[in-house]
Amino acid sequence: MTAMPIEANFSELIQKPKDTVARMQGSARRGIRLHRRDAEDLYLTTAARADEAVQVVDSTTRIFVAMMKSDPQATKILTHVFPEAFPWVRFLPEAAVREFLVEFVETARAAVDLDNVSLLAPVIAAWKSTALIHADKDLHRELTTPAGEDFGPVEPPEVPLRVSPKA
Structure with missing residues (x-):
């Protein structure tokens, strides 16, 4: 608990x-x-407690990376057990679960290097949203079915040139 x-x-x-x-x-x-x-x-x-949390993420990430590099079966095993940590991945196709695992581990490693583990939150949120789309068959169909008429390329918006005032 x-x-x-x-x-x-x-x-x-x-x-x-x-x-x-x-x-x-x-x-x-x-x-x-x-x-x-x-x-x-x-x-x-406390700063010590915050440092400990970063060390835990770093150590866990290093273990996952080492496992994935040393044995191709490790990725398969981790993909299989990922639903224990993220139950909603059950709604993702198996290839997407593997893709999430790799992105999660790579982002965790980079986040620790930047001393900002909060960078993992958007990765988790994005994949959770993807799982939500896969879980809702009507929404999935609507988002993956071609819309019909294509109106062609969209021009990028004009961005006004900003000139900073001289100090």
Whole structure:
């Protein structure tokens, strides 16, 4: 079972920083979600905890890459077990699951090199959307059936030339 994150209002951190940080350190996740009224929530954790998360992604990615390079069967096995981590891949064709696996591992490796594991989120979201299309037979048919009349190439929009003011 996954531990629920501790939550607080951002103002609580400002008004009672020691108490709020103590709550964070006492939580299983060692982090706290800070709600803000006029902006996106923040997640507060220690630098060591954030570094550990990046190390886990890096280590796991390196294991997957090494497996995939050392034995062609590894990709087949990983493709077969991927639905345990991402249940929605069951709606993708097998070749697409393999493609997602490769893109996921390559992006994870690049994201760790850039010290920004959040770069994986758009890859997962895009493939999840693709699975959703495959799961909805009517939508899949509509998106993959030729539309009929082709109106020809589309000209790129004109982009006004921006001249920055001299300082």
